[in-house]
Amino acid sequence: MYLSDGKTTQFAHNVQPSLAWPPFQNPVLCEKPWFRGYVYPDVLTPQSSISSTESLVISDPDFQSEDLNFLSRSERYDAAVKKSAQMILKLREYGISDPEEIYCYKSVFRGNHHEALGLHFNMFLPTLYTQCNKEQFEKWVPLAESFKALGTYAQTELGHGTHLRGLETTATYDPATQVFVLNSPTITSIKWWPGGLGKTSNHAIVLAQLHTQGKCHGLHAFIVPLRSMNTHIPLPGVVVGDIGPKFGFDEVDNGYLKLENVRIPRDHMLMKYAKVEADGTYVKPPSAKLTYGTMVFIRSMIVGEAGRALAKSCTIAIRYSSVRHQSEIRPGEPEPQIMDYQTQQYKLFPLLATAYAYKFVGQYMNQVYHRITGDISQGDFSELPELHALSAGLKAFTTWTASEGIEVCRMACGGHGYSRCSALPDIYVNFVPTCTYEGENTVMMLQTARFLIKSYRQASAGHQLSGIVSYLNESERRLQPQSVSSRPTVVNVNDLASLVEAYKLRAAKLVELAAKSIQQELQKRVSQEDAWNNSAIDLVRASDAHCHYVVVKLFAAKLGEIGDTGVHSVLSTLALLYALQGIQQHSGDFLQTGLLSVPQLSQVSQRLKELLAQLRPNAVALVDAFDYCDEMLNSVLGRYDGNVYEHMFEWARRSPLNKTEVHESYHKYLKPLQAKL
């Protein structure tokens, strides 16, 4: 037991010399020197060239910059543009072109912040690659790749977000002059939010309602020049600017765009699929499903990002909890590490388990996406609806939990978590928008619910479902009234497979409850749509249970891939903790559906406490295994060497308010006030 062993065997590093601990005594897991390396490249990421890419950035003096938190917003934007420009040159200089390596390189140099040219890379270029016809490709891609054309992607409007059909910007074709005339006809139609739109971009891909020959053909994409490519001054009819400060993303110039009779040539409409001919004849695109893929890809990336944001936060909070001493457990003894408090473990260890779970889920979705992309290229769309539904729900499920979790980590660091030097405020404000962008989370949950209800109805009608929802067949049989009494109480709270089964049956039951709620509403003679809205709480709950099941299932499946018994053992403990804590949090569901009994719930509580104590000695090693270097974390509290307090003091002294001993406000306001009273 670690409590009786004293503190010396619990802790890998973070040993602050002034606290006079025996230096560098290894905990259980860190005794195995391969653990860190093993978990990192093999379990968490497929690449091992990453550490060399990392060191390229870290050792480069050009990237040592002032803490962004000390700068004004305009200076932060300035610093971000500078970094983006430097990075582009460095990547060329080093000849880095592999996408994974580029991603890694950018992650390190960005730290917890965003890239000024983010949308140029993530949206403008990919849209050109996929939606230009041959002539357009030859014209625009070289311009964009040489950054002559700096671009963004302008979809969301001031009054319209999630509901794309509601967008109001118009592009009206004039066959006489062979141009499209673009307009923002109302205040609510002003483009709003696109990153890089305010000051950086000289072009935007604008989504607008296409009107030609007196008819509206819905949303299409147009390349709209915004600023002169020589002077960067906005072009006539283009009202463009920054939308003002936000909760985070301080270094990004999210912008607005009001179009006033802006005329662009016909070939500025992206014409790989849909077309407008010279005389104004509209040619329909072959399939509407093609845009699904990108959404699925971005959402699966966000799931991985949830894992990373939470992993960073856990790294900071768990390391700091091992440095921080507070209060007393036993009177008269020295103040213990706050990591020794059961309440602190209960806050942080389930989040640590969640971070591992989401990293594995992110990997899985990435693999599935790549597999399905292969199928799609061969014309097989069969798995796409399922993946689309799954990616929507998992994006919502993981971003909500991770956002809350980051704040729990921050508050677990006490007052110091509130300082910008902890990095936790930055991680939070830069991650939490994922709950809203790329599909608002509640809307995403309801999309998944739509797929679940459809599948449930198919199963009820006797269809055999395949894929992840196949359990709805099974449950349809199991949950028949006649078989209820014969259903055995199967759950063994010490067995992960049995818990996965319990999560599955919970999901099945909640999907059934939601479907029945809709049915009941319909019996009140309301419309399908109102019945859906009046059951929305149940539908979100069903989606949530479905996603939770998928995460537990994938975590359990991942364990099967791990050969080493030591690593397998500790990750099994994490997986069990993840599953049991979810049951405790949703104990009402498990009791209500008869999947667990009251005595079993007490067992769950007891087992959870044992698991916390069991994980305690390995907690620091488990966050070290995420392998975030200090330069990436940029957190004084999360420093690898644990030398927190000296560096907090040093950081504070660099605060802009300390540039002068006496702030000018003293002379301007306080001294005159004293003189008047």
Next chain:
Amino acid sequence: MYLSDGKTTQFAHNVQPSLAWPPFQNPVLCEKPWFRGYVYPDVLTPQSSISSTESLVISDPDFQSEDLNFLSRSERYDAAVKKSAQMILKLREYGISDPEEIYCYKSVFRGNHHEALGLHFNMFLPTLYTQCNKEQFEKWVPLAESFKALGTYAQTELGHGTHLRGLETTATYDPATQVFVLNSPTITSIKWWPGGLGKTSNHAIVLAQLHTQGKCHGLHAFIVPLRSMNTHIPLPGVVVGDIGPKFGFDEVDNGYLKLENVRIPRDHMLMKYAKVEADGTYVKPPSAKLTYGTMVFIRSMIVGEAGRALAKSCTIAIRYSSVRHQSEIRPGEPEPQIMDYQTQQYKLFPLLATAYAYKFVGQYMNQVYHRITGDISQGDFSELPELHALSAGLKAFTTWTASEGIEVCRMACGGHGYSRCSALPDIYVNFVPTCTYEGENTVMMLQTARFLIKSYRQASAGHQLSGIVSYLNESERRLQPQSVSSRPTVVNVNDLASLVEAYKLRAAKLVELAAKSIQQELQKRVSQEDAWNNSAIDLVRASDAHCHYVVVKLFAAKLGEIGDTGVHSVLSTLALLYALQGIQQHSGDFLQTGLLSVPQLSQVSQRLKELLAQLRPNAVALVDAFDYCDEMLNSVLGRYDGNVYEHMFEWARRSPLNKTEVHESYHKYLKPLQAKL
């Protein structure tokens, strides 16, 4: 039913003309012109002179300042000092001296931000008032009241927060020169966090371990001059500065203070209670309980603050949800107000109910505090431990829920909630520190638990408890094994009194479970302290249930004070919603303890949906009743006139990044980059 009535009867104001609604049609409640006025002065606050104080600030051109969000941190601090100085002069000019009126005046002029001289008023002056002896009072109070002495209160250290005994700063008495020598002996002993310490204050009350005649007598308070009262330059041995940027509180100079052999005269120790005589003899204070009172007062203020922060957030989110149109419920019909979505109602209406609940709890605690203060002044301390325990738990319970609730409100506003113009980011970052300061929340919960366990043991030993924990007597009888079978299932989910009873029994059961967990640990032969730590999860859970019971009970009690049937009816609906939603969120507890059956839980879900629909027409009126003027909310999304989009555009155009058409970073980095590629 509001859905079939169409949109015109649901909405008091916020009618955006461009959306072409019929103007100003009153909803059910707003038909009663007295409603707003009635709820405001009589139910929510005891004062009616407030609106005149409010208008004093609003009409004063001196207080019309630039949005703080557009300024750098140094400019924000500058603006806050300016405002504080102006405010002091204005209060004198207008002759405002009533504390409630001062509070109101400050609330309006502060908006969602903090006061530069906050700690001078809230900690420095009150400490002088209560802990100076007669001579000290005569010297220091006039200096402080005329702002010659600008002060703060320096307790927390870099390495020490909650655990006061751990503070390391020393004050050693030297009888030869009759001075105290103050020192920060370690890096962890540097004072850290006090507001106004960095740049504003020229004095601090410093908490330090008193050493005299070779003995340490624990923490005492000393007045330490920090800066010259003429030049404001730090005095010799005083290393003082700003601790750097934080998550919020940008306009406050939270500071650090390192003391290096700073010598202060003997009479700078606050000597109303404890004393050090000229020869170094230490004289003990008469009672240690006296400091309890201040803590109780501040924590009860924080509970009220939780209600206010949540009320502001609900006002913004509910008004905006009535302005924003999105997606479709029925195909082909216009986009509905997002307030019509059941999921949106489920996010916001329980929070609206919570805001009302916390306002009532804040009022109650304030009343109890004032009553008990009277008792204390007559030497009766009997109710203090209970109130102390209650204030600790309720502070934690309400600040956690309110913090989460503010973020739910923010995200319920979609992307625009992320803009600083929504005011929701400011409300969050300036409120969330209450979870940490004045007692870290988990520690607070455990303090309440200590009182509950002590009371439970007394009840078990046959003592008759009084006050709020008297239910532990009752439950002790009820929960005896022999009586379990005879306990009737009493809960009626439509009856608030019955639900209060259910919350009470849940609390009793969870206190019992926690006490048993400690007992079981002790049977494993661990120490009392380890048994406590190993049961901490259960203890926090018990405290949480106790606080939840108190809030539901007080909300129900408040209804008894409301005579008007219309107001009584709508507030009863809110109270029922509050109670039922809590049951749904903690359904596991209610099922586990046998207080509710599975069919009753389905009734709860059904009833909740009905209550949401019932509240829908009155939602806007219920937030209007909080009566926050636009100047106090400072939120474009929460504007009373609903004219959101025009004002977002106008606000954005004032963003500092829009001061020039082309940002300098284009010339510095982008143009050179384009030239190189």
